[in-house]
Amino acid sequence: WRYFTHSVVRCSCFGEAARPVSQYDLLRNMLAVGINGSYFALAQETALPVATSLLAAGLAAIVCVALISLHDIATLAKAG
Helix, strand or coil: CHHHHHCCCECCECECCCCECCHHHHHHHHHHHHHHHHHHHCCCCCCCCHHHHHHHHHHHHHHHHHHHCHHHHHHHHHHC
């Protein structure tokens, strides 16, 4: 709400940031909420095999790091 009304809000989602909140920060937060919401809405009752669970956990860790760094990745992609 403050982003839309005041245009300048500091992002503290993953630690204190000196830069204001950007569209990439909002996109990151919406993606994180959407992914978590869809996981819980579409959760299966049967458990996955251990190997599949480990693969999914590793993939989730990579996506998590990419989401946390989305602003930096997008800024570098625009510059390059």
